[in-house]
Amino acid sequence: MITSQIKKVIVLFGTRPEAIKLAPVIFELKNNANFETIVVSSSQHTDLLKPFLQIFNIQVDYDLQVMTDNQTPNSVCAKVLQGLDTIFAKEKPDVILVQGDTTTAFAGAFAGFNRKIKVGHVEAGLRSGNLYSPFPEEANRRLVTQIADFHFAATNKNCEVLKREGIGENKVFLTGNTVVDALHFVLNHSKPSEKIAKLLENTRNFKRILLTTHRRESFGDKMSGNLLQLKEFVSQQTDTCLIFPVHPNPNVRKITNEILANCERVYLLEPLDYIDFTALMKESWLITSDSGGVQEEAPSLGKPLLVLRENTERPEAIESGVAKLVGENSLLEMLNANYIDESWITSVKQVPNPFGDGNAAKRIVEVLKRN
Ligand code: UDP
Numbered sequence: 001m002i003t004s005q006i007k008k009v010i011v012l013f014g015t016r017p018e019a020i021k022l023a024p025v026i027f028e029l030k031n032n033a034n035f036e037t038i039v040v041s042s043s044q045h046t047d048l049l050k051p052f053l054q055i056f057n058i059q060v061d062y063d064l065q066v067m068t069d070n071q072t073p074n075s076v077c078a079k080v081l082q083g084l085d086t087i088f089a090k091e092k093p094d095v096i097l098v099q100g101d102t103t104t105a106f107a108g109a110f111a112g113f114n115r116k117i118k119v120g121h122v123e124a125g126l127r128s129g130n131l132y133s134p135f136p137e138e139a140n141r142r143l144v145t146q147i148a149d150f151h152f153a154a155t156n157k158n159c160e161v162l163k164r165e166g167i168g169e170n171k172v173f174l175t176g177n178t179v180v181d182a183l184h185f186v187l188n189h190s191k192p193s194e195k196i197a198k199l200l201e202n203t204r205n206f207k208r209i210l211l212t213t214h215r216r217e218s219f220g221d222k223m224s225g226n227l228l229q230l231k232e233f234v235s236q237q238t239d240t241c242l243i244f245p246v247h248p249n250p251n252v253r254k255i256t257n258e259i260l261a262n263c264e265r266v267y268l269l270e271p272l273d274y275i276d277f278t279a280l281m282k283e284s285w286l287i288t289s290d291s292g293g294v295q296e297e298a299p300s301l302g303k304p305l306l307v308l309r310e311n312t313e314r315p316e317a318i319e320s321g322v323a324k325l326v327g328e329n330s331l332l333e334m335l336n337a338n339y340i341d342e343s344w345i346t347s348v349k350q351v352p353n354p355f356g357d358g359n360a361a362k363r364i365v366e367v368l369k370r371n
Pocket of ligand 1: 020212245272273275277291
């Protein structure tokens with residue numbers, strides 16, 4: 001009788017989006033007798049990460065605790081490499097799974113490569129085309145591609161990118177994006193907190209604009225310009241309101257307080273857990289965001305999204321019609337145009353999600369089982 005050997009898999013994350021997107025994979029691995037799963041958090045973000053571990057009931061086996069004030073990509077990288085090496089020596093895993101394009105993901109992949117441990121890259125094949133934007137994420141994702149053994153791509157476009165860059169067809173797997181799995185889970189299993197339920201109740205007669213912005217490329221004039229235009233729009237259109245969970249980064253907090261504190265119909269919140277945030281997305285009139293994950297979630301919720309970026313590594317969101325890139329355009333003009341003519345806002349309600357069908361994690365685990 002042939003008995004299949006149990007594979008030991010390390011799953012590594014360090015930031016909010018990685019935890020959200022790896023939670024469904026951890027769930028599938030833990031429920032599969034073919035795997036022993038070890039969860040490692042770099043804690044590249046700490047406070048932002050905690051609520052997500054609770055929602056998805058993730059137990060962290062090793063916490064590398066890399067976060068410090070004013071951390072740099074180099075300090076995160078050095079600590080993750082060092083910390084993982086000790087864990088590798090003890091656990092001797094067969095595979096390490098990393099997600100996306102953070103410094104944690106790059107360092108995890110590189111640490112695995114150096115020890116000849118197989119590397120699986122979840123959300124492979126995204127490219128903005130500009131090495132410096134988003135920074136350092138575009139470089140991180142390209143570097144992981146060079147050393148990964150399994151490339152789990154969300155879309156056909158992502159698969160094509162990888163193949164064009166010389167990755168063998170047998171290493172590229174079209175799985176969909178695991179964020180769609182996470183979103184389905186949360187939408188099916190949970191209700192918003194009392195605080196958010198109350199906010200929704202208080203704003204029920206208003207067109208809600210939900211904002212997130214925290215990316216490095218948005219800091220400074222770009223961010224203040226966006227906030228000023230949103231402020232002007234909401235003050236002019238009195239049946240609208242702005243809801244903004246403000247990222248803890250001081251570059252975001254300072255400008256936000258200067259521009260948006262104490263404005264009528266502007267709600268500044270602490271960062272929200274995934275249940276509350278998805279509830280707000282679902283009930284919004286329009287979303288404006290520089291986030292990557294939000295571009296992948298908006299289609300499932302049928303919500304129009306104005307992307308606060310110069311470019312996007314997720315063109316599928318634009319092509320599907322759900323998102324529009326603000327780029328050099330005037331955000332205020334775009335808001336006004338869609339306020340006057342709501343045809344785009346209405347049209348996105350029925351768009352299928354180009355990023356996945358909610359079964360990505362199952363496909364990833366199946367590939368790991370077979371290989
Ligand atoms: N998100 C959240 N609470 C918030 C803001 C965002 O749960 O207050 C979620 C959002 O739904 C998405 C993810 O966090 O899944 C995006 O994280 P972020 O914007 O930090 O990273 P990116 O997606 O740009 O890598």
